[in-house]
Amino acid sequence: MKKKLFIAFFTLIGITAFSQSDTSFQLLKVVKGDIVDFTVDNLDNIYVLNSRNQIRKYNANGDSVAIFNDVKKFGKATLVDVSNPLKVVLFYKDFATVVMLDRFLNVVNTIDLRKQNIFQARAIAQSYDNKIWVYDELENKLKKIDEDGKLLQETPDFRLLLNRAITPTKIFDENKYVYIYDSANGINVFDYYGALKNNIIITGWQNFKVTGKFIFGSKADTLYRYDITNFMYDEWTMPEELIKSKAFNFTSSRLYALKKDSVEIYTIR
Numbered sequence: 001m002k003k004k005l006f007i008a009f010f011t012l013i014g015i016t017a018f019s020q021s022d023t024s025f026q027l028l029k030v031v032k033g034d035i036v037d038f039t040v041d042n043l044d045n046i047y048v049l050n051s052r053n054q055i056r057k058y059n060a061n062g063d064s065v066a067i068f069n070d071v072k073k074f075g076k077a078t079l080v081d082v083s084n085p086l087k088v089v090l091f092y093k094d095f096a097t098v099v100m101l102d103r104f105l106n107v108v109n110t111i112d113l114r115k116q117n118i119f120q121a122r123a124i125a126q127s128y129d130n131k132i133w134v135y136d137e138l139e140n141k142l143k144k145i146d147e148d149g150k151l152l153q154e155t156p157d158f159r160l161l162l163n164r165a166i167t168p169t170k171i172f173d174e175n176k177y178v179y180i181y182d183s184a185n186g187i188n189v190f191d192y193y194g195a196l197k198n199n200i201i202i203t204g205w206q207n208f209k210v211t212g213k214f215i216f217g218s219k220a221d222t223l224y225r226y227d228i229t230n231f232m233y234d235e236w237t238m239p240e241e242l243i244k245s246k247a248f249n250f251t252s253s254r255l256y257a258l259k260k261d262s263v264e265i266y267t268i269r
Contacts, residue, residue: 125171172210
């Protein structure tokens with residue numbers, strides 16, 4: 001069952017309209033293998049992490065096209081950022097280290113954030129200009145660094161901006177804005193100069209992702225898609241075969257569901 005709601009936001013969100021219609025999920029294909037986690041880019045390439053901490057890249061047809069084997073030094077990646085399909089960024093939180101790969105998953109660069117005086121990096125993301133956003137939990141600031149780790153800019157202390165500290169789990173740079181998601185407090189939206197623009201009160205979502213004009217997420221047996229441009233969001237009650245999934249990921253028109261040793265790909269509309 002699909003529901004459509006209108007959400008107006010500036011600082012707070014309020015529901016002002018409601019309608020509903022039926023929808024269905026159509027299975028397109030299944031990628032099988034040793035898969036414990038995965039992500040997808042905007043070209044529908046799939047990057048899977050296996051039980052040996054290897055990262056394997058599959059193209060949109062499900063063909064294996066690259067593999068990253070250099071996993072002994074850092075172990076399991078906390079985050080695989082593929083927002084730029086030509087540049088893959090790995091974040092190893094326990095080592096405060098960022099590793100950059102090319103599209104063939106060859107190592108291009110490594111940044112030790114501790115050498116840049118960032119000792120508690122909570123979350124990272126690629127920026128639109130191929131730099132790196134880092135949330136420094138010790139200083140409660142969003143920072144932008146270059147490929148050498150040099151600090152380019154930073155926000156004021158979030159405790160001054162928001163009158164509280166935040167605990168972000170995800171950062172996305174999309175369409176001239178930076179979205180910082182704190183599951184307990186919602187989404188803080190910044191422009192590229194570090195100015196706070198909006199706070200969207202969407203909380204408690206899992207599998208959170210910003211892609212194109214949409215914000216996706218899930219909670220319990222429900223999938224959500226929020227349209228940033230018109231403040232509308234859709235929600236789908238998942239069929240039984242999807243509820244049992246371990247994790248989800250999204251592109252603008254596809255839903256990816258992680259099952260045991262496979263990723264299932266569905267249309268979403």
